[in-house]
Amino acid sequence: MQNTATIKNPAVKLSRSGYNAKELEALHRRMGLAALRRRRIKKGILIGLNLVMALFILFPLLYAVSVSLMPGNELFTMEMNLLPKNPDFSNYLRAWTQVPLLRFILNSFLVAGSITFGQIITCSLAAFAFSFLNFRGKNLLFMLVMATMMVPGEATIISNYLTVSRFGLLDTYIVLILPSLTSAMGIFLFRQFYMSFPMSLYESAKLDGCSNLRFIVSILLPLTKSAIGAMSVYTFINAWNMYMWPLLVTGSEEMRTVQIGISMLDNTDAQSITLMMAGVVSVIVPSMIIFIVGQKQLIRGMFSGAVKG
Amino acid sequence: MKQLAEKLRGVSPYVYLIPCFAIFGMFLFYPFIKTIYMSFFLTDRLGQPKIFVGGENYADLLTSSSFRNSILVTLIFVLIVVFGSMLLGLVTAVLCSRTFPGIRAFSTSYALPMAIASSGAAMIFKVILNPTIGLFNKITGLDINWISDPKYALVCVALLTAWLNSGINFLYFSAGLGNIDESIYERASVDGANSVQKFFRLTLPGLSPIMFYTLVVNIIQAFQSFGQVKILTQGGPGESTNLIVYSIYRDAFFNYKFGSAAAQSVILFLIIMALTLVMFKVEKKGVKY
Numbered sequence: 001m002q003n004t005a006t007i008k009n010p011a012v013k014l015s016r017s018g019y020n021a022k023e024l025e026a027l028h029r030r031m032g033l034a035a036l037r038r039r040r041i042k043k044g045i046l047i048g049l050n051l052v053m054a055l056f057i058l059f060p061l062l063y064a065v066s067v068s069l070m071p072g073n074e075l076f077t078m079e080m081n082l083l084p085k086n087p088d089f090s091n092y093l094r095a096w097t098q099v100p101l102l103r104f105i106l107n108s109f110l111v112a113g114s115i116t117f118g119q120i121i122t123c124s125l126a127a128f129a130f131s132f133l134n135f136r137g138k139n140l141l142f143m144l145v146m147a148t149m150m151v152p153g154e155a156t157i158i159s160n161y162l163t164v165s166r167f168g169l170l171d172t173y174i175v176l177i178l179p180s181l182t183s184a185m186g187i188f189l190f191r192q193f194y195m196s197f198p199m200s201l202y203e204s205a206k207l208d209g210c211s212n213l214r215f216i217v218s219i220l221l222p223l224t225k226s227a228i229g230a231m232s233v234y235t236f237i238n239a240w241n242m243y244m245w246p247l248l249v250t251g252s253e254e255m256r257t258v259q260i261g262i263s264m265l266d267n268t269d270a271q272s273i274t275l276m277m278a279g280v281v282s283v284i285v286p287s288m289i290i291f292i293v294g295q296k297q298l299i300r301g302m303f304s305g306a307v308k309g
Numbered sequence: 310m311k312q313l314a315e316k317l318r319g320v321s322p323y324v325y326l327i328p329c330f331a332i333f334g335m336f337l338f339y340p341f342i343k344t345i346y347m348s349f350f351l352t353d354r355l356g357q358p359k360i361f362v363g364g365e366n367y368a369d370l371l372t373s374s375s376f377r378n379s380i381l382v383t384l385i386f387v388l389i390v391v392f393g394s395m396l397l398g399l400v401t402a403v404l405c406s407r408t409f410p411g412i413r414a415f416s417t418s419y420a421l422p423m424a425i426a427s428s429g430a431a432m433i434f435k436v437i438l439n440p441t442i443g444l445f446n447k448i449t450g451l452d453i454n455w456i457s458d459p460k461y462a463l464v465c466v467a468l469l470t471a472w473l474n475s476g477i478n479f480l481y482f483s484a485g486l487g488n489i490d491e492s493i494y495e496r497a498s499v500d501g502a503n504s505v506q507k508f509f510r511l512t513l514p515g516l517s518p519i520m521f522y523t524l525v526v527n528i529i530q531a532f533q534s535f536g537q538v539k540i541l542t543q544g545g546p547g548e549s550t551n552l553i554v555y556s557i558y559r560d561a562f563f564n565y566k567f568g569s570a571a572a573q574s575v576i577l578f579l580i581i582m583a584l585t586l587v588m589f590k591v592e593k594k595g596v597k598y
Contacts, residue, residue: 125329126330141326237424241426273442284426
């Protein structure tokens with residue numbers, strides 16, 4: 001659009017100032033080529049800038065991968081050593097045997113998976129009530145939910161720690177999962193989506209004798225797949241990356257989640273740096289895969305809801 | 310029978326709220342109130358409130374140079390993190406606002422930091438900033454012990470956090486840019502506006518709705534950074550990176566001063582709440598769109 005506009009305008013002006021048709025056509029073509037070249041150069045610059053930026057953003061990750069493939073002695077030179085000269089996987093082998101990395105990863109999958117699943121259930125039930133049902137105190141309760149977003153986790157973490165230790169729940173899966181089983185953001189996101197459905201959808205389902213629960217399971221959930229997808233990716237990654245809570249409530253090695261587990265590789269012993277990077281990369285890869293696979297869902301779900309609201 | 314059914318129908322909406330409010334109640338409302346309560350007490354090593362001291366915990370904190378340092382350090386940290394991560398998010402989003410071949414790979418890279426844990430990132434930066442073998446010193450030719458020097462440690466942790474938080478900002482700003490009507494750019498081009506003018510006159514104002522939301526989220530998030538401090542600096546050297554959150558952690562779980570830690574949590578909450586409210590006020594008054 002933009003380009004044709006700029007090409008046409010001078011052409012019109014010039015034809016008034018006495019060009020014949022042939023000259024005009026030649027000029028037209030020349031301008032067209034020039035515009036095309038300009039556009040190509042612009043695109044080239046854009047791609048160039050993007051390459052530089054992407055390299056900058058990804059640099060820490062790429063470097064971590066590179067170090068994780070270096071044999072221990074290669075890292076310890078004063079020379080520039082961006083890439084391993086003799087890359088091998090021995091660091092990974094050692095990292096996976098030195099600490100029970102597989103166990104940590106399974107723990108984290110279990111914990112993050114349960115949290116994600118639980119949040120979808122509790123949040124969709126609450127969002128259903130907030131958007132389709134009428135009851136006293138509805139607005140107040142919803143405000144209360146929203147207000148929880150402002151409370152930093154640290155303001156409650158000490159009391160929570162004392163509570164769960166009194167219940168003897170320390171060092172269990174339950175204590176890792178339970179406090180995160182609901183979230184204000186999830187309720188908000190689902191509610192945004194549910195509000196976009198007409199009330200008549202609910203009313204006609206009711207008339208057909210559909211119970212509330214069946215309405216949620218067989219109508220609402222299938223219709224809000226994209227919101228659920230977005231929520232799942234976001235929640236899973238956040239749960240996978242949890243640090244402070246697992247650090248406090250897990251004591252034994254078998255209960256450690258990945259983020260705490262890899263800190264065990266973080267040793268002052270300099271020889272273990274390559275080992276540590278192998279551990280870090282092993283732990284980043286799962287969350288990265290989930291992010292890359294779910295990215296489209298995440299963006300569509302998060303922002304189509306937000307825009308409607 | 311009929312009455313009972315009627316009553317049940319009146320109750321039923323609340324049934325759907327039970328799961329979420331049970332969790333909120335147990336792990337958010339209750340502990341929040343208990344934290345406030347505890348902040349008025351001296352506690353024993355198990356965290357049981359023992360002696361009521363009124364506002365003494367608060368008074369002690371506000372007069373302690375260590376805590377005032379924590380607040381100052383936290384504010385500087387938040388400033389750097391928020392500015393850095395929003396700038397990174399904005400630049401990357403603008404770079405991806407027009408389509409070009411390979412745009413999907415690039416936008417995935419820009420959003421990727423949001424998938425990375427603070428602990429993992431901190432361990433990577435520990436290697437990059439290492440004084441002898443670290444790449445940063447090798448590239449710049451400097452010989453600085455970045456994380457053991459009180460002058461640089463805070464900035465390093467803040468920049469690492471800015472990088473971590475930039476991913477989600479990229480997504481926010483991309484969504485914001487997508488909402489700007491393309492035709493205003495065309496009209497501006499016809500009127501002879503250059504790219505710089507277009508950016509400051511059209512793009513930035515067009516982003517202001519999402520900009521505000523992003524700012525609030527970023528500030529709240531920055532205040533809560535913990536893992537990177539724990540792994541990189543442990544609050545040191547000196548107390549140069551002793552952010553409030555880290556100070557809470559240290560007082561509660563190393564010094565067993567649960568009462569003081571609770572008071573710090575309350576102050577942290579008050580700071581965040583005040584900032585959020587002020588921003589909402591400013592937004593209502595100032596930003597027009």
